[in-house]
Amino acid sequence: MSTTRLTRHTDTLPGAVYNQLQAILQRDPGADRVALLWRDPLQPEVQTRLFGSQAVKLVWCASELAMREALVIHEDPVQKSNEKLVILANLDQSQLGKDVLARLWKNEPQRISPWRTLEQLARVQSIDPRLTRHHRWMAEALLESFNRFQGHIVFGEVLDRETAWQALAWAYLDYKEVKPELSTLLLWSLKDNAERLIETMPESVRDHLDEWLTPELPHMGEVLETLLRLGHAHDLLAVGLACSIMYSSELEDVGDMSLQMIYSGRGRFIERYLDGKKFSPDVLKTFGSEALDTAQSLLHQQGHKKVRASLSQAEQILASLDFMPALCISPVLPGALTQRLNIFAVTLEKALEKGGDTQQVAQVEQSWQHLQAHTLVHETQWHDQMRRAEMALRLLRWLGQGSPSVNGTVSQMLNEYISDGSFVDWARTQLWSGEDHEALARVYSALSGAVNQRREQQNRGFARHLPAIGRGDALPHDLVPVEHALEVVVSPLLDEKKPTLLLVLDGMSEAVYRELQEDLTAYGWIEVSEKADPPPRCLVSALPSATEYSRCSLLSGALGRGNAAQEKQAFAGNSKLRQRLSTRFPPVLLHKQDIQQPGSGGLALEARARIAGTEHKLVGVVINAIDDQLSSSSQVVVHWNLRSTLPMLRQVLEAAREGGRAVVITSDHGHVLDHGTQFSQTQFETLNGERYRVEGAVPSEKEVEVSGPRVLTTSNRAVVPWSEKLRYTKGRNRGYHGGGSLQEVVIPLGIYISASDPAGMPGWSELPRRLPTWWQGEEEGRSVSEAVTDSPIKPAKASRRSSKSTESDPSMPDLFAETQPAETAPDVEDIEAVQARTWIDDLFASSVFEQTFQRAGRVPVTNVQIRRLLELLEQGKGSAMETQVAKHLAIPSIRLRGFLSAVQKILNVDGYPVLKTDRESRTVVLDKESLKLQFEL
Numbered sequence: 045m046s047t048t049r050l051t052r053h054t055d056t057l058p059g060a061v062y063n064q065l066q067a068i069l070q071r072d073p074g075a076d077r078v079a080l081l082w083r084d085p086l087q088p089e090v091q092t093r094l095f096g097s098q099a100v101k102l103v104w105c106a107s108e109l110a111m112r113e114a115l116v117i118h119e120d121p122v123q124k125s126n127e128k129l130v131i132l133a134n135l136d137q138s139q140l141g142k143d144v145l146a147r148l149w150k151n152e153p154q155r156i157s158p159w160r161t162l163e164q165l166a167r168v169q170s171i172d173p174r175l176t177r178h179h180r181w182m183a184e185a186l187l188e189s190f191n192r193f194q195g196h197i198v199f200g201e202v203l204d205r206e207t208a209w210q211a212l213a214w215a216y217l218d219y220k221e222v223k224p225e226l227s228t229l230l231l232w233s234l235k236d237n238a239e240r241l242i243e244t245m246p247e248s249v250r251d252h253l254d255e256w257l258t259p260e261l262p263h264m265g266e267v268l269e270t271l272l273r274l275g276h277a278h279d280l281l282a283v284g285l286a287c288s289i290m291y292s293s294e295l296e297d298v299g300d301m302s303l304q305m306i307y308s309g310r311g312r313f314i315e316r317y318l319d320g321k322k323f324s325p326d327v328l329k330t331f332g333s334e335a336l337d338t339a340q341s342l343l344h345q346q347g348h349k350k351v352r353a354s355l356s357q358a359e360q361i362l363a364s365l366d367f368m369p370a371l372c373i374s375p376v377l378p379g380a381l382t383q384r385l386n387i388f389a390v391t392l393e394k395a396l397e398k399g400g401d402t403q404q405v406a407q408v409e410q411s412w413q414h415l416q417a418h419t420l421v422h423e424t425q426w427h428d429q430m431r432r433a434e435m436a437l438r439l440l441r442w443l444g445q446g447s448p449s450v451n452g453t454v455s456q457m458l459n460e461y462i463s464d465g466s467f468v469d470w471a472r473t474q475l476w477s478g479e480d481h482e483a484l485a486r487v488y489s490a491l492s493g494a495v496n497q498r499r500e501q502q503n504r505g506f507a508r509h510l511p512a513i514g515r516g517d518a519l520p521h522d523l524v525p526v527e528h529a530l531e532v533v534v535s536p537l538l539d540e541k542k543p544t545l546l547l548v549l550d551g552m553s554e555a556v557y558r559e560l561q562e563d564l565t566a567y568g569w570i571e572v573s574e575k576a577d578p579p580p581r582c583l584v585s586a587l588p589s590a591t592e593y594s595r596c597s598l599l600s601g602a603l604g605r606g607n608a609a610q611e612k613q614a615f616a617g618n619s620k621l622r623q624r625l626s627t628r629f630p631p632v633l634l635h636k637q638d639i640q641q642p643g644s645g646g647l648a649l650e651a652r653a654r655i656a657g658t659e660h661k662l663v664g665v666v667i668n669a670i671d672d673q674l675s676s677s678s679q680v681v682v683h684w685n686l687r688s689t690l691p692m693l694r695q696v697l698e699a700a701r702e703g704g705r706a707v708v709i710t711s712d713h714g715h716v717l718d719h720g721t722q723f724s725q726t727q728f729e730t731l732n733g734e735r736y737r738v739e740g741a742v743p744s745e746k747e748v749e750v751s752g753p754r755v756l757t758t759s760n761r762a763v764v765p766w767s768e769k770l771r772y773t774k775g776r777n778r779g780y781h782g783g784g785s786l787q788e789v790v791i792p793l794g795i796y797i798s799a800s801d802p803a804g805m806p807g808w809s810e811l812p813r814r815l816p817t818w819w820q821g822e823e824e825g826r827s828v829s830e831a832v833t834d835s836p837i838k839p840a841k842a843s844r845r846s847s848k849s850t851e852s853d854p855s856m857p858d859l860f861a862e863t864q865p866a867e868t869a870p871d872v873e874d875i876e877a878v879q880a881r882t883w884i885d886d887l888f889a890s891s892v893f894e895q896t897f898q899r900a901g902r903v904p905v906t907n908v909q910i911r912r913l914l915e916l917l918e919q920g921k922g923s924a925m926e927t928q929v930a931k932h933l934a935i936p937s938i939r940l941r942g943f944l945s946a947v948q949k950i951l952n953v954d955g956y957p958v959l960k961t962d963r964e965s966r967t968v969v970l971d972k973e974s975l976k977l978q979f980e981l
Contacts, residue, residue: 396494588757
């Protein structure tokens with residue numbers, strides 16, 4: 045029989061009446077003149093409701109006489125209608141005459157038996173006797189809320205206690221789990237209406253919540269029931285986070301918290317939040333630990349916004365109980381992060397005052413590790429602040445090494461700047477962007493001052509070599525004058541028959557290049573060299589280090605001065621390049637107007653076709669984004685990357701990848717940033733550049749006069765400042781060039797191929813990224829230096845390996861070795877068994893896993909690697925940084941994205957995002973519950 049519903053007006057019709065009628069009419073659709081034993085008057089006393097298409101008239105009768113009258117009216121042929129009559133009266137069978145009883149349905153008033161009604165509505169065979177004896181309130185509550193959980197709860201044949209509570213929790217708490225669990229209740233408490241749900245639930249249900257909670261949570265149930273009863277439903281997570289500090293095992297180590305303060309605060313907490321009930325400290329510690337795990341999980345998965353209110357409320361609770369000195373214990377509270385920043389600032393300042401003393405630096409390292417252990421530092425809004433703190437620590441390490449030589453040869457000073465000084469400039473640029481934290485801002489200012497002073501000393505020492513650079517004195521082979529770059533750098537690539545892209549980022553300094561190298565690696569570009577372990581390499585700018593001189597010299601292959609049109613003509617006509625290329629397809633140079641799609645910032649279609657095509661074996665591209673930013677006076681902080689600040693560079697590189705090109709990345713000169721520069725008045729402003737002058741007074745102590753064939757002014761002489769503090773233009777820009785500082789004269793240089801290039805560069809070697817030891821600390825610095833490999837770069841498709849054996853460092857697998865893919869999912873027995881079986885074991889035993897592994901085809905991933913990845917993510921509660929994954933699995937960073945993509949092919953069944961990567965935060969995230977669901981674990 046199909047179920048027909050009564051149109052219910054819940055504001056006037058009691059739920060028990062409604063459900064009893066529904067049960068009667070389901071059983072007997074023709075039932076009429078139904079009397080229900082009901083104590084309270086109906087308001088209004090006469091109502092008409094629809095039961096499907098059938099009208100039902102409900103009448104409240106205060107006496108037997110009223111019942112007779114209602115029956116007479118209903119049976120009156122004149123007033124006869126299709127309505128069914130339902131009488132509600134507080135009169136039992138003994139109080140009614142036989143003539144009345146004879147006219148009623150079933151010949152008696154129907155008692156509203158909640159359990160019997162519920163049995164009929166839920167369609168169960170029986171009800172657990174333990175419920176029917178002592179829990180009438182439960183039946184009434186279930187009847188009152190039947191519509192809320194109907195269709196959602198599976199009752200089975202017997203309605204038992206657990207299912208009854210599941211239905212009540214669904215109906216009154218909007219709690220949709222099968223059983224109460226601490227973690228899911230903490231999540232439930234974040235609902236905006238959690239407190240209102242408790243307040244509006246029937247008192248009978250609220251008074252028995254302990255019967256729901258305690259059986260499933262024997263130690264925690266009473267704590268939760270007390271908090272819910274006292275109106276803290278929406279504060280469960282906040283109270284738990286407060287407990288994670290008040291009952292932490294680290295609490296007694298906090299110097300500013302005496303035992304008296306601890307026990308006094310705990311006592312006030314118990315009085316205010318737990319109604320004075322005494323609970324075991326271990327129970328409250330467990331409560332705090334679970335709340336902490338929940339908060340960290342939410343932060344990883346949904347971000348700070350989801351738990352912001354709870355974090356703030358937890359801090360308010362702790363402040364009211366005088367536990368603020370212990371706040372730094374917490375790895376999630378914002379106040380704890382502030383306290384850790386305070387500690388970092390204090391230790392950094394002390395170490396700076398001691399001149400980078402080893403012991404003091406060790407304390408800064410410890411405070412940095414403590415800072416990094418806070419969960420919020422991985423949130424986007426704190427990324428920049430953490431980046432500055434890390435850069436400050438790096439600069440402190442650098443200062444602690446002692447002053448670098450300022451009396452070295454030109455080769456020594458250039459090499460030192462490439463391998464060390466450029467990282468210093470990158471780091472101090474980050475500090476110049478400003479800091480919100482007052483104490484850190486003050487320390488950063490002092491730290492920058494110390495670093496700037498040392499940079500000035502180095503530039504003063506380098507100034508001794510500027511005259512030799514102007515004269516064109518011979519330099520070592522790896523320090524290439526900019527006018528020789530086409531011959532020395534580009535021509536050997538063409539001799540290898542390798543299509544080449546010469547990529548000139550106008551104004552890019554070595555420091556900016558170091559920052560971009562992070563993204564080049566992340567986007568799948570590998571730096572290569574003809575030598576296995578070459579010395580540092582760069583181009584050396586012409587003087588003055590300005591675009592019109594140095595870029596023209598770079599692109600023409602000879603010293604000269606010119607504009608874009610002259611550069612284009614000289615590049616296409618270069619004889620040393622043309623003799624290596626087809627006469628039909630000479631070198632082609634693309635400037636800003638050639639590469640930019642009109643009306644957008646995208647790569648022009650014609651330019652993309654040139655770069656991605658193979659006809660022109662040599663294509664040059666000039667990108668002006670960096671130089672344009674230097675010319676601006678806008679107060680913005682620029683983090684150079686391929687995703688947001690240099691999208692044109694990303695698009696050009698992707699076109700080069702498509703064309704299988706080697707890419708030479710370089711610049712025409714570097715730059716200094718405007719950080720405390722001073723305007724220097726000169727006699728003839730029209731002959732001046734931003735940082736050079738041709739005429740005027742004799743050089744000051746911060747300037748040097750240069751002359752010779754590589755000084756490309758009309759007179760072949762100029763005065764350039766070696767100090768980064770001078771400028772000759774009144775207006776302030778973000779940066780300047782033209783001078784003789786290391787930052788301007790050193791031009792970055794790198795040769796790259798795509799990691800996916802099937803042709804590769806036979807005979808050439810990959811260059812691992814070289815970082816100074818002070819950049820990442822001792823342990824990380826060692827891992828970088830040990831990563832050097834001498835293995836030659838071979839085509840990715842080649843299956844034969846050289847018969848000559850080469851030793852490879854196990855910490856850095858050969859990036860170009862042929863990976864042996866697994867054809868089928870290996871046996872779980874091959875993996876060392878663990879004492880307790882885990883969900884990871886179940887995954888490998890799953891038939892679904894084996895099917896998806898086979899369906900994924902030839903993927904360069906083993907089950908051992910998948911297991912180790914999942915174990916790492918399990919330890920990290922579902923997430924891990926990409927660098928951590930690469931280190932744990934001994935996978936080179938350049939290969940990590942490909943590895944993760946292969947694992948996603950296996951785990952992300954039917955496109956469900958079981959395994960995700962967050963490109964912005966560079967985090968790998970596992971949705972364990974989705975994995976269990978998809979693999980039927």
